[in-house]
Amino acid sequence: MRTPSPADPFPNALRFDDLREGRTLGPVAHHVTAEMIRRYAESTGDTHPDYAGPAPLAHPAMATIFSTRLMGRVGIDRPGGGIHAKHEYEFLAPLRAGQTVTTTGRVVSKELRRGRRYVVYETLTVDESGRAIARCRVTQIMSL
Numbered sequence: 001m002r003t004p005s006p007a008d009p010f011p012n013a014l015r016f017d018d019l020r021e022g023r024t025l026g027p028v029a030h031h032v033t034a035e036m037i038r039r040y041a042e043s044t045g046d047t048h049p050d051y052a053g054p055a056p057l058a059h060p061a062m063a064t065i066f067s068t069r070l071m072g073r074v075g076i077d078r079p080g081g082g083i084h085a086k087h088e089y090e091f092l093a094p095l096r097a098g099q100t101v102t103t104t105g106r107v108v109s110k111e112l113r114r115g116r117r118y119v120v121y122e123t124l125t126v127d128e129s130g131r132a133i134a135r136c137r138v139t140q141i142m143s144l
Contacts, residue, residue: 016117025105058095063134067123086139
């Protein structure tokens with residue numbers, strides 16, 4: 001861990017030079033609540049009746065927040081200036097209120113292209129039984 005300084009506002013940030021292919025990220029667990037589902041549906045403007053009521057289903061895309069939060073958790077800062085170059089999601093099973101899901105990830109590859117630092121990550125979110133809820137593959141251009 002780096003020591004905070006005015007010159008380095010993100011001492012715990014993942015940096016290109018620190019990453020290695022195969023590095024694991026997480027796990028990070030999230031308990032899904034009806035309130036989370038309601039707020040997500042409100043933010044998207046989607047009023048489908050499945051997203052309301054006492055035991056709602058979540059919009060499939062709600063699973064994306066778990067993969068993106070993985071990068072900002074477990075002692076890792078999220079530095080400014082990074083760019084998501086590509087995002088791929090596969091939604092595999094319904095997400096429901098009351099579930100606790102766990103997301104893990106790994107660094108698939110890293111390379112310099114045209115002077116830019118590209119990193120590819122994959123994540124998997126599973127429910128309590130180990131059933132896959134969502135897979136994600138992100139290509140990011142890192143600023144650090």
